[in-house]
Amino acid sequence: MNMRNQWPVLSVATGLAAGLLTGCGSDTGDSGGTGSEVVMGMSDDVLATDPASGYDPGSWLLFNNVFQSLLSFPKGGTEPEPEAARECKFTDTETKVYSCTLRDGLKFSNGDALTSKDVKFSFDRMLKINDASGPAIMFPMLDRVETPDAKTVTFRLKTPTPPSPAR
Secondary structure, eight states: OOHHHHHHHHHHHHHHHHTTSTTOEEOOOOOSSOSSOOOOOOSSOOOOSSTTTOOSHHHHHHHHHHOOOSEEOOTTOSSOEESSEEEEEEOSTTSOEEEEEEOTTEEOTTSOBOOHHHHHHHHHHHHHHOOTTSGGGGOTTEEEEEEEETTEEEEEESSOOOSOTTO
C-alpha cells in the first residue's frame, strides 16, 4: 500500500476501533426523545454488532450511530475531525508516534468516566480478536498502544507513516 493511501485507512480504522468504547459519550443535554426506543432505517444488512468483528457498510452505519470514535469525518468532509478526542497528532519527527488527547466529560452509559486505558483496551481487544471480517486488518503498522496518563492514548507504529490524521 503506498503512503498516500495509508492515511484514509488509519483515520477510518482509528474511528472504528475507538467505537469499541461501547456506550461512551458525553452528557450534553436532553435529546428531546422519550428514550424508549431508537429507530434506524437502512438498506444494508448489519453483519456484526461487535465493532471488533464488523467492517461492512451496514455494521459501520450501526456503529456510527451507537459508538463514539476518536476521530470522525464531518458530513461532506474529507478530513477527519476530533470526536471523543480533543486532538490527535504525530508527536515525533519520524511519524511513528501518534497521540490522542481525550475530551473532558466523556462517560460510559453506566456513568464511569472514559480513560485512555479504555481506548487501549478497545484496540488491544480488536487486535487480539483479529476477525478476518473486522477492522484489525487495517492496523498492520501498529506496534502497540500506550497510556501515559488518563487522558492520553499513544499509538506506536512499526514504520514511519505520513503525517496526516486521515488514517
